[in-house]
Amino acid sequence: MHLHKYEKIWLSLGGLALIAFLVVLGVNAFAMGSHPPSHMAYVDPTKVDQTAPFDKPGLVQIGDNEYDLNMTAFVFGYGPAQIEIPKGAKVHFNVTSKDVAHGFSIPGTNVNMMVLPGHVNSVTHTFDQAGEFLILCNEYCGVAHHMMMSNIVVK
């Protein structure tokens, strides 16, 4: 088989690009330990109510106006359904589902994630403004999907 000179040049460029890509990927994933941040924490979805911290969902102070907010999602609501947050608080949401896949979004903020049974998903948000916020489900989960919400009051 005869390869034209330009074919050889382009083939070697392609080969080099592939090697460069694999080196970048390998260095990032294995040497620097960069992995997707999901699926890090697990919980048995049938035992959420007995598993700390989800046996007592709610706000836990962990620092100077910094809180963990442990929440459960279920058909068709969130626990707790009503949350009071001090103004300026940095809140680390940790959320898991007791049944099916749900959404967890707070319109007007960057908080927007999926909540899957068996997994704990997390997001951090600082509430700089006083006011009322809704946590809404944006993942269709059944007949009363549109009723699924929780209310946050920041003051």
Ligand code: CUA
């Ligand atoms: Cu939960 Cu839709």
